[in-house]
Amino acid sequence: MPSMKLHLTILASAIMTLAISAHAAAVSEETRQISEVPIKNLEESFTRKFGATTPLQWGENVTGVITGGSGAAKKIALTMDACGGHKGMGIDMELITFLEREKIPATLFLNARWIDGNMALFEKLASNPLFEIANHGFAHKPASVNGEKAYGISGTRNVSELVDEIELNARKIGRLTGKRPAFYRSGTAFYDEVAVKVANRLGQKVAGFNILGDAGATFSREKVKEAILSAKPGAIIIIHMNHPEAETGKGAISALPELIRRGYRFVKLSEMEMQ
Numbered sequence: 001m002p003s004m005k006l007h008l009t010i011l012a013s014a015i016m017t018l019a020i021s022a023h024a025a026a027v028s029e030e031t032r033q034i035s036e037v038p039i040k041n042l043e044e045s046f047t048r049k050f051g052a053t054t055p056l057q058w059g060e061n062v063t064g065v066i067t068g069g070s071g072a073a074k075k076i077a078l079t080m081d082a083c084g085g086h087k088g089m090g091i092d093m094e095l096i097t098f099l100e101r102e103k104i105p106a107t108l109f110l111n112a113r114w115i116d117g118n119m120a121l122f123e124k125l126a127s128n129p130l131f132e133i134a135n136h137g138f139a140h141k142p143a144s145v146n147g148e149k150a151y152g153i154s155g156t157r158n159v160s161e162l163v164d165e166i167e168l169n170a171r172k173i174g175r176l177t178g179k180r181p182a183f184y185r186s187g188t189a190f191y192d193e194v195a196v197k198v199a200n201r202l203g204q205k206v207a208g209f210n211i212l213g214d215a216g217a218t219f220s221r222e223k224v225k226e227a228i229l230s231a232k233p234g235a236i237i238i239i240h241m242n243h244p245e246a247e248t249g250k251g252a253i254s255a256l257p258e259l260i261r262r263g264y265r266f267v268k269l270s271e272m273e274m275q
């Protein structure tokens with residue numbers, strides 16, 4: 001009965017489609033609702049839930065941080081941070097123009113201060129489907145529930161401050177682009193594991209990395225190139241797009257075409273199958 005089999009196949013795929021769209025609807029509903037809750041209420045409810053928990057981990061790769069794709073396909077996600085603040089408001093136009101010309105997608109982690117100082121450019125980047133806009137925090141603080149420091153920078157002091165740090169920039173990007181970001185990376189990329197849970201409950205997946213591409217824009221061109229060329233399937237590369245004076249851009253520009261020649265495909269983070 002081939003026609004019966006065909007019908008069953010169509011029915012099964014229709015059920016799958018329904019299930020997937022129901023899931024997507026549920027996720028977007030939850031996200032929409034978070035954006036509409038007054039921020040004070042969020043601070044209070046998250047403090048009630050997480051305020052008494054003492055974190056046990058502090059670092060870049062704590063429990064819950066995504067540090068790579070599944071590696072099933074030769075996909076690489078290039079992620080670029082723009083941190084804002086003193087000395088961090090720049091933009092590496094040579095690198096951006098190169099990505100646009102070569103049609104290499106990237107996920108851009110943008111801090112609220114950087115967005116405010118580069119609004120016209122932000123709008124241009126956000127309207128280009130090549131780029132996915134992600135959340136790099138409101139004040140670029142390490143994500144802590146008790147004020148831990150990273151590189152001498154004090155983290156958020158409590159759950160309430162952490163909620164503000166994540167949520168205020170998620171809302172800002174959502175308001176400006178019509179699309180709430182799906183990924184968050186804290187200032188300095190340091191977390192405790194409770195902070196990661198808080199981010200997840202705010203609908204933000206926490207994006208780490210497995211290729212340190214420029215070490216805060218301090219690597220030489222050769223070192224950037226070497227780091228990027230060490231990428232394997234499922235790599236998440238982190239570099240900075242806000243330091244045109246550094247050698248990050250030149251190193252990236254010399255390395256990325258070589259990875260494409262090796263058969264890799266660059267994808268946005270939301271297009272990467274995660275571990």
Ligand SMILES: [Zn+2]
Pocket residue numbers: 081082083136140186187188
């Ligand atoms: Zn940063």
